[in-house]
Amino acid sequence: NAGVTQTPKFQVLKTGQSMTLQCAQDMNHNSMYWYRQDPGMGLRLIYYSASEGTTDKGEVPNGYNVSRLNKREFSLRLESAAPSQTSVYFCASSEFGPYSNQPQHFGDGTRLSIL
């Protein structure tokens, strides 16, 4: 079982470049999430999609956009990368919405460095 698959696993960008982080889940989950993890800090929610066709801002949405392409896929886009966006990015999914207290299933992360 693949679970939650993130691509790429590693990426180095120059300041001002754009890129899209891809996430796909094969568990037929309704809700998907994007987090960032920085040294010395807990995971922080960037955006989430409670169900197909909806997206909402999390704690740290500035500088990012998302697309819930279909029930399986949820992408995160950096339009103009900044060094402050250097981080490890995790995608997660859950069967029901964020208020249902279902466990979240995480991908392996994308390590992104912005020079």
Add this chain to the structure above:
Amino acid sequence: KNEVEQSPQNLTAQEGEFITINCSYSVGISALHWLQQHPGGGIVSLFMLSSGKKKHGRLIATINIQEKHSSLHITASHPRDSAVYICAVRSYGGSQGNLIFGKGTKLSVKP
């Protein structure tokens, strides 16, 4: 002050030892999660608690709602338990669907 505090930040144990990791929180919650982050970076959900105690293999998680405190215990620890353990809470009326995450406890079990 962080809404979710974990202690200790770092923990080194000898194989076979009983391990306790603590999580305290300052908000009213509907559920608390314990997660494990492997050295390679992957994150796995271990437990979700809203009351009492749960056990899975050598792992036991407890929660005291009145004291706003949870513990994760590992019995007969093994080097493969080495990982970062993360506590996260869902607060009542939590905005934006957020889980609030602790900073994690890094556990190293020596053979």
